[in-house]
Amino acid sequence: MTIPMNFSPEVADARANGTPIVALESTIISHGMPYPQNVETARRVEATVRENGATPATIAVINGVLHIGLSDDELEGFGQAEGILKLSRADMAACIASGKTGATTVAATMIGAHLAGIGVFATGGIGGVHKGAEETFDISADLRELAETPVTVVAAGAKAILDLPKTLEVLETLGVPVIAFGQDEFPAFWSRSSGMAAPLRMDTADEIARAQLIRRDMGLPGGQLIANPIPHDAEISADELAPIIAQAISEADNQGIGAKSVTPFLLGRIFELTNGKSLESNISLVLNNAKLAAKIAVAMGK
DSSP states (O other): OOOOEEEOHHHHHHHHHTOOEEEEOSHIIIIISOTTHHHHHHHHHHHHHHHTTOEEEEEEEETTEEEESOOHHHHHHHHHOSSOEEEOTTTHHHHHHTTOOEEEOHHHHHHHHHHTTOOEEEOSOBOOBBTTHHHHOOBOHHHHHHHHSOOEEEESBBOTTBOHHHHHHHHHHTTOOEEEESSSBOOBTTBSOOSSBOSEEEOOHHHHHHHHHHHHHHTOOSOEEEEOOOOGGGOOOHHHHHHHHHHHHHHHHHTTOOGGGHHHHHHHHHHHHTTTHHHHHHHHHHHHHHHHHHHHHHHHHO
16 A cells, blocks of 8 residues: 655655755754744754755655655644644554544654655654653653654753653663764753763764664664754753753643643743743754754765
């Protein structure tokens, strides 16, 4: 059975011409930011990819069709739509089979990118091990996807609301290369510093691209996590964030919020508690990741 898949005209041209392509997720549009900032940010991210020599491919499922790249009208409609499903590995195929519409998380975007032959993906931050996971077993499917699907993912580390030491431990167990770009420390999403050393460090897009290609030639499964620190001028220090994150997590626990609802709730509360600063930082780091991902895609194309 053929997977119902649609390539936007821009992505189709890039595939035909051999232009490097960078995959982009759609959950950040539907569940990560309010309208119209979500659509404005998505357009800025796509523009950043183009400015750095690659073609953007925002991935989403619309009416049961896997879209690799969205037109401007589709992006606008997606940003305003309500009731969009949040898709990961477990429910992506069911959404397509049911003819529904869903936004792709990191894991689902990696799957879509791989199906489309795209080797680089830019996002904000990956999911990981949630605090208290020793009791709840709440661990994002993003981690196993990184171990299985050969896509290089550029992110500002894992989201700071997570248990970062446990997240790094799981990634190590799964054999996922975690590479900090340009620094020795693992970044913590809104903060450049997490207090933890990065397992690996690379300083150029060429080196990162070569590492993924060598993994392919060695027959090693999975991709790479490129931890790209947020720009200095957009950073919120870990010390400033710690009590805010603790308050948001406490509120989520008290309200019984869990599963796929917990991350949007926590990000929303942190936005409120930082008076919107967290969203400004989020936009900055996503643009920064898109720039690096485009450079890696160009390097892979060489």
